[in-house]
Amino acid sequence: MRRRLIAAAAALAGLACASASPPPGGPEDRNPPRLLHVTPDSNAVNVRDRNVVFSFDETINDRGSGAQELDNYFLVSPSDGNPRVSYHRSRIEVRPRNGFRDNTAYTVTLLPGLGDLRGNTMRTGASLVFSTGPTIPPNRITGTVFDWAAERPAARALIQAVTPDSVLYLAQADTAGRFTIGPLFPGTYLVRAIIDANNNRAQDRSEAFDTLRVTAPQASPLEMLAIVRDSLPPRISVVTVVDSISLRVTFDRFVDPQQPPAATAFRLVAADSSVVPIVATITPRAEQAEIQALQQARADSIRRVDSLAGRLLPPRPTAAPPAPAAGTRPSVPPPYATMLLRVARPLTPNTTYRLSVTAARGLSHRADNSERSFTTPRPAPPPPADSTRRPASPTRAVPPPPSRP
Incomplete structure (x- = not known):
């Protein structure tokens, strides 16, 4: 009897530790998860919460979707490393790696792509701005990042803004390459745009990037031209x-x-x-x-x-495709x-x-x-003679007609 109780307890423990799975039976669910509410409230000040809590209308897949881990769907800015993400089925708690600092304005972002147990993914994300102090700075840095070599917007590019004392702010561009990073205090920032192909939130040598030094508040939106760069000149x-x-x-x-x-x-x-x-x-x-x-x-x-x-004219060629709209190609x-x-x-x-x-x-x-x-190449050889052609017949002399007596 005791052995049966131990086996049953072990089975229950295994179920408790197992990943969530879709419920059997019932109608097929094709709707992505819906975000019900987030705490604390957006634009709140003097926040003392230990976590930002995202609540959904259904159970979230704790393994993310595809090759993505659940942690990769959340950004905390300013950042002190990968955020700590706690999974509670239909509720997810997020906080900085070392906790929220006093008198600091934060942006916590849920990125698109979070999925439910049936693989339905969210196409849009959400952002929450709040402060652990009494104010939220009004400054933002905005712009567009392009894949310069391909002449197209760099969708989902990683954006970093670093202060002179190494405080790191993060954001992600949307599908049109547009981004907003902040809130920021007035000052100088080194802004870096990275086409983060391996999604490790770092700049690798083989990845395209661009950097600009910007003063907040900025005079006009940035144009970031991401491309693979090195320090050597062309030869x-x-x-x-x-x-x-x-x-x-x-x-x-x-x-x-x-x-x-x-x-x-x-x-x-x-x-x-x-x-x-x-x-x-x-x-x-x-x-x-x-x-x-x-x-x-x-x-x-x-x-x-x-x-x-007077021959029948072929149809005119179709018109050239319209020029890309302003903002969909870099100006350079x-x-x-x-x-x-x-x-x-x-x-x-x-x-x-x-x-x-x-x-x-x-x-x-x-x-x-x-x-x-x-x-330079050698000159092309002359074409070979045609051996199948019959030689011309010799010309015969035709005698003049006989003269009449």
């Missing part, structure tokens, strides 16, 4: 012959699009030490525009010939690592040249000189 890595008067030069790092190397920064020298002048440098965006203009001109020429010949052209160079005269086939560049500037604002040698 020529590959030179490719496009045609007899065009070269494509590839750098090992991005070139600063606001100060790209001009044609005068390049020098092209042949094996006999003769200099081939470079007359133009063309960025990828300008090259694409040039290609589109040529295609349009060719299509218009074909239509003109068909019209004069994207960085690039390739450029097209045009030379003044055709390059000699099967000849070695050396291309050099002076003071190519990278995103780190550091510049350097570099060079690379390359060889």
Whole structure:
């Protein structure tokens, strides 16, 4: 009997420690959890609560959703490390790692994605602002963060604002890359935007980021251009012959699009030490525009010939897609690592040249000189003779007709 009681007690203990699971039977639930209320009240002051409590209308999945842990759905700002999150089925308690500090304004954020036991996830989040002191500072830092290389908003980017004495404020951008971080006291902040691919709330070397120094209150919203950066300047890595008067030069790092190397920064020298002048440098965006203009001109020429010949005209090409709305692309052209160079005269086939560049500037604002040698392709061989063609018949002399007597 005693053994049965011990076994039953162990089974009950195991059930108590097990993760929550969806109830069996009943109609299928496709609605995400709904946040009923949060304590303390928003904009409350002189708060003495030990935790912020989020209450929902149903049991929350204690393992988060997907690869996310439950802790990853909450931000506490200012931050002293990962917050402490306590799970109580339909109630979740959140507090800073070392507790709330006196006379400090906090923002506690529930991020989108929290799910119930059936996998239904919340598409929106919620934020609570309160103070453990008598006031809440009025200042905020706002802006938009872009994935600069892709020319699109950086959805869910991590935003940090650090004071000179290393107090760390946190926020997350929305799906359009917009963010608001605060409340903040007047002063100078180092603002960092990170495309946090692994969701560890830290800046890794392989992750795109941008930093700006901002004074609160700010004069205008920020534009943050996140991209993978390092401290080394760009250097020529590959030179490719496009045609007899065009070269494509590839750098090992991005070139600063606001100060790209001009044609005068390049020098092209042949094996006999003769200099081939470079007359133009063309960025990828300008090259694409040039290609589109040529295609349009060719299509218009074909239509003109068909019209004069009285042939049925093909339908006009569909209109180009509308330009992206303001705010959906960064105001600064994207960085690039390739450029097209045009030379003044055709390059000699099967000849070695050396291309050099002076003071190519990278995103780190550091510049350097570099060079690379390359060889132009051999001339194309003449087409082979057609061995299946029959030789022409020899010409026979035709005698003149006989003269009449």
